[in-house]
Each structure stands twice: as structure tokens, then as C-alpha cells.
Amino acid sequence: MTGQPYDDDDAQFDAFLQGKGPLAQGLAELTQPAPPAALDAAILARVAADLGQGGTAAAAANDDQGPADFQPRRWRERWRTPVALAAGVTAISIALPLWQDDLAQRQAIQASMQEMQIPAMPAPMTEPHAPPEAAAPAPDIAAPAKDAAAPAATGAGRAAARPPAIMATPSALAAKAEAARNDAAAEKRKAEAPPPTIQMPAHAAAPSSAAPPAPPVPVPAYARTPAPVVAPVPELQPQADYRAGAPAQSAPAATKPALAKQLAEDAASQPIYPAAVVVHIEQLLKEGKRDEALAEWDRLRATYPDYPVPDKLREALGRSR
Amino acid sequence: MHNGLSDEALMLRYKEGDLPAFQELYRRHSRGLYRFLSWHAPRRDWADEIAQDSWISLHQARQHYQPLASFRTYLYQIARNRLLDLLRQPQAQLVDDAALFDHLSDSGAATSASVGADAALEARQRTRALHAAIHALPGEQKEALILQQFSGMSLEEIAELVAVPVETVKSRLRYAMKKLRQHYAADADKEPV
Numbered sequence: 001m002t003g004q005p006y007d008d009d010d011a012q013f014d015a016f017l018q019g020k021g022p023l024a025q026g027l028a029e030l031t032q033p034a035p036p037a038a039l040d041a042a043i044l045a046r047v048a049a050d051l052g053q054g055g056t057a058a059a060a061a062n063d064d065q066g067p068a069d070f071q072p073r074r075w076r077e078r079w080r081t082p083v084a085l086a087a088g089v090t091a092i093s094i095a096l097p098l099w100q101d102d103l104a105q106r107q108a109i110q111a112s113m114q115e116m117q118i119p120a121m122p123a124p125m126t127e128p129h130a131p132p133e134a135a136a137p138a139p140d141i142a143a144p145a146k147d148a149a150a151p152a153a154t155g156a157g158r159a160a161a162r163p164p165a166i167m168a169t170p171s172a173l174a175a176k177a178e179a180a181r182n183d184a185a186a187e188k189r190k191a192e193a194p195p196p197t198i199q200m201p202a203h204a205a206a207p208s209s210a211a212p213p214a215p216p217v218p219v220p221a222y223a224r225t226p227a228p229v230v231a232p233v234p235e236l237q238p239q240a241d242y243r244a245g246a247p248a249q250s251a252p253a254a255t256k257p258a259l260a261k262q263l264a265e266d267a268a269s270q271p272i273y274p275a276a277v278v279v280h281i282e283q284l285l286k287e288g289k290r291d292e293a294l295a296e297w298d299r300l301r302a303t304y305p306d307y308p309v310p311d312k313l314r315e316a317l318g319r320s321r
Numbered sequence: 322m323h324n325g326l327s328d329e330a331l332m333l334r335y336k337e338g339d340l341p342a343f344q345e346l347y348r349r350h351s352r353g354l355y356r357f358l359s360w361h362a363p364r365r366d367w368a369d370e371i372a373q374d375s376w377i378s379l380h381q382a383r384q385h386y387q388p389l390a391s392f393r394t395y396l397y398q399i400a401r402n403r404l405l406d407l408l409r410q411p412q413a414q415l416v417d418d419a420a421l422f423d424h425l426s427d428s429g430a431a432t433s434a435s436v437g438a439d440a441a442l443e444a445r446q447r448t449r450a451l452h453a454a455i456h457a458l459p460g461e462q463k464e465a466l467i468l469q470q471f472s473g474m475s476l477e478e479i480a481e482l483v484a485v486p487v488e489t490v491k492s493r494l495r496y497a498m499k500k501l502r503q504h505y506a507a508d509a510d511k512e513p514v
Contacts, residue, residue: 016498017469017476023502026451027470033359035351039369043376044347050380051340 274300274307285316293317328392336383347376350393353472354400360455360467361404371407375400393474394481401482454504462497465490 015021019028277300284293297317300307323331323345334342355372362368378399386395455463464483468474476494480487 013495013498017494019470023498024470026447027501030448030451032352032356032471033365033368035355035372036369039373040347040351043351043373044344046377047343047380048340051338051343 274304278309278313281317282313285313290317329388332383332386332392332395333388336386343380346392350396351376353393353474354396356471357397357467358400358404360471361464362407367407371400371403374403378403390481391478394478397468397472397474397482450504451501454501458497458500462493462500465493466497466501469494 012021016024018024277296281293281296281300284290284296294317297319300309323334323342326334326342326345328346328349331342331346335346351372354375355368358368358371358375359365362371375396379396382399455466458466461483465479468479468482469476474482476487476490480490483490
């Protein structure tokens with residue numbers, strides 16, 4: 001019973017679809033519009049003329065080409081730019097990390113190469129200071145001339161037999177070759193000279209003229225006499241001693257670390273050059289700081305006893321020298 | 322000669338340059354297409370223009386035709402796209418609702434002028450009422466009703482044309498039938514008065 005209204009409605013609907021029933025008849029009785037005869041004639045004439053020419057009329061650019069063919073072409077036109085943009089972004093997103101990784105690898109390689117080269121630098125520096133191979137040839141010096149005739153070969157052989165601490169780089173190889181030559185020259189000289197009682201390092205035999213010249217010391221404009229020999233810049237002295245061997249001014253008993261420490265302390269406590277101390281003392285006097293000026297005067301005289309000082313300043317301080 | 326051929330076969334012949342095939346296709350579908358356009362176009366000259374444009378477009382695109390769907394669906398798809406393009410124009414929005422589809426009512430009144438005066442008046446009133454009822458239907462229901470009742474399309478063809486399932490087309494037609502029947506019954510009740 002519940003399905004009866006539905007069935008009636010469904011039957012009426014089926015009848016309506018088939019054009020039966022009062023409503024469908026009413027719709028069918030409606031006078032429908034018909035295409036004008038002129039429109040029919042125009043369309044048929046147009047098609048007949050076009051087919052009679054045997055050619056196909058070229059479609060206008062904005063004409064609809066029908067549902068069968070427009071989709072592929074419009075798809076290409078529609079998605080050409082987005083696909084190109086997406087491809088570009090994808091390529092950049094792929095290439096950029098690769099490029100960054102490559103750059104990082106190159107930097108890491110360069111850094112590792114620098115680390116590999118940096119330890120090789122002390123080789124020629126430490127060779128003159130602690131030459132175990134150079135100190136060892138002492139028995140060779142006393143050996144017969146046959147052995148002394150070929151020190152270079154033994155030195156070179158030791159250098160070659162020495163296991164490399166790091167990978168041999170060109171600079172390390174050059175430093176070792178130079179060290180071998182120095183060893184050979186030292187041993188040759190020792191073989192020609194009487195055997196010394198004290199083993200001297202190879203660089204001690206180098207002439208002092210081989211040392212690099214000391215940097216120019218600024219001389220005050222009012223200085224009448226040249227600065228004393230000890231006047232040069234103190235902090236440069238360790239390097240000069242190091243290159244020129246043991247000069248007469250340096251304490252021969254002092255070890256290198258102790259000397260360096262002492263020189264560092266002196267450099268910290270002393271001014272760069274006495275002219276600046278004189279100017280500083282004059283400034284202190286002008287400011288009325290006589291005690292500090294006297295202290296600076298004492299430091300100046302303790303360091304530079306013979307440095308020429310204007311008489312006016314000496315009188316102002318009440319000092320005779 | 323071409324009477325026994327299907328629409329698709331005629332279209333393939335027409336594609337090869339057979340003019341009688343096109344004439345047969347035009348004879349079969351020109352009226353139904355024109356009805357569909359006239360019931361939707363606000364003005365008659367617009368229906369004429371769209372009809373001519375649709376057939377010419379079919380002619381120009383005939384080389385690209387593939388018998389994947391029915392020919393009628395293919396032809397109505399072209400016309401429907403043209404119609405929608407025209408209805409989106411600003412001047413289509415300015416058409417007065419009172420004047421909408423007046424050309425349909427007027428044409429019906431003109432043909433019934435030959436009968437008796439009372440019968441003519443009654444038929445004219447009934448026609449106007451039915452036109453008004455169809456015009457009052459929602460667009461989707463009205464489109465389905467016109468295509469099925471006036472253009473002779475099957476439910477499957479309508480579903481393919483408007484890109485909806487067949488059951489949706491059925492539902493739209495069912496609602497349209499109920500609304501028209503109510504209107505028709507109310508109009509019938511007024512007649513004895």
C-alpha cells in the first residue's frame with residue numbers, strides 16, 4: 001500500500017516521458033517556433049557553396065572547433081606556462097642543493113689541503129734548532145775521510161729513510177731537500193775542519209751577513225747622535241737572533257723560551273722608542289704630574305742611559321743627566 | 322537515399338563532402354535545435370543568429386568529427402555553448418522578464434487566430450499560462466523539459482549533453498512535471514468559472 005502512490009506517480013512520469021497524459025498533450029499542442037525559411041536557405045546555401053568549391057572553409061581563430069578536437073589543443077595552451085614554471089622551479093630546487101654541496105666539498109678540500117700544508121712549514125724552521133741528524137754526525141766527523149767524503153749521501157739517505165709525518169707535499173719535499181743539503185754542507189765543513197768539542201747547529205755556521213737586515217729604526221728629528229746599537233725594536237730582536245745565530249748582545253746561556261719570555265716582558269714594559277717617552281714626560285710635566293714624569297724619566301734612563309735629552313727638560317725635572 | 326542511415330553515418334559522409342548527407346541532417350535536426358534555442362534565447366533574432374552560427378560551426382569543424390557520441394549531442398553541444406556565451410553578455414541581462422519568451426507566446430497566438438473567437442481566447446490563455454509555467458521552472462528543469470519534450474532527445478542524450486547522470490535528468494524532469502501539472506490542474510479548475 002505504501003508503494004501505491006509512488007507507483008502511480010512513477011507510471012504518470014513514464015507516461016509523461018512518452019508524451020501521454022493531459023500535460024504531455026498540452027505541451028505537444030503548444031505551437032513551437034520554427035526556423036525561418038530564409039535562415040534555412042542561408043545555411044544550406046552556405047554549406048552547398050562551400051562544398052561545391054571542394055575546399056574546406058578556413059575556420060576563424062576564435063571559432064569553436066567542436067568538442068571532439070578542442071581539448072588537446074586548449075590543454076596545451078592552458079598548461080604551457082604553468083608547466084614551464086613548474087619545470088624551472090623543479091630544476092632550480094634540484095640544481096641549487098647540488099651546487100651548494102659541490103661548493104662545500106670544494107671548500108672542505110681546500111681547507112684540508114691547507115691543513116695538510118701548514119704542518120709542513122715548521123720543517124725548515126725547526127731543522128736548524130734541533131737537528132738530530134746534524135748533531136748526530138759527530139762520530140762521522142771523526143770517521144775516516146772515506147766516510148766523510150759521502151756525507152751528503154748519508155744525510156740524503158736519512159732524509160729519505162725518515163718516515164714522513166704527513167703526506168709529502170711539494171713544500172714539505174722542498175724543505176726536506178733543503179735540510180738535506182744543509183746537512184751535507186755542514187758535515188762537509190766539519191769533515192774539513194778539526195772536530196769541534198761543542199756541537200754547533202748547522203745554522204750557527206751561517207755567516208751573520210746572511211741574516212736579514214733589521215727594519216729601519218725611526219730616529220727622532222732632533223737626535224744629534226745616532227741611537228745606540230741596543231736601541232732597535234726589542235720585539236724584533238728574537239727573530240734577528242734566531243736568524244743570525246747567537247749575537248754578542250744576547251745572553252748565550254739563556255735558553256730560547258726564557259729569552260723569548262724575557263723579551264716579551266721587556267716589550268710590554270718598555271715604550272717603542274725613547275722619543276715617545278720624552279714627549280710623554282713633557283706632557284706629564286705640562287699636566288703637573290711631576291711624580292709620574294720622574295718615574296718615566298727613570299725608566300728612560302734605565303733603558304737608554306745615553307739617549308740625548310733636551311736640557312730644558314732635564315732642568316725641569318731637576319736631574320743632572 | 323540517405324533516409325536509412327544513422328546520424329553518425331550521415332555525418333561521416335558529410336565529412337567527406339557529401340552535400341545530401343548534410344541536407345538530411347539539417348532536415349532531421351534543424352527544428353529541434355531551433356526550438357531548443359528559441360525556448361532559451363530571450364529574443365527571436367538571437368535564436369536565429371545562434372542557430373546559423375551553430376550549423377556553420379558544425380560545417381567548419383566537420384573534419385574533426387569523431388563518432389564517439391551521438392551526432393545530436395555533438396550538434397547541441399555546439400549550440401548550447403554559443404547560447405551560454407550569449408546569455409553571459411550584459412545585454413542579455415537587461416532583457417525584461419515580461420518580454421522574455423514573448424515571441425513564443427505570440428507565435429502560438431498567431432496560429433490559433435483562425436479558430437473561433439472563444440476557443441481562440443481559451444487556447445491563448447492556456448498557452449500563455451503554460452508558457453508562464455515553463456518559464457517559471459528552474460533553469461536545469463526547464464532545459465531538461467525542453468530537450469525531452471520539444472527537441473525529442475532521450476534521457477541518455479540529455480545526460481551526456483549537460484554532463485550529469487541519467488538519474489539526475491530523471492529527477493529534474495520529474496520535478497518539472499509535478500510543477501507543470503499543479504499549474505495545469507489549477508488552470509483547469511478555473512475553466513468552469
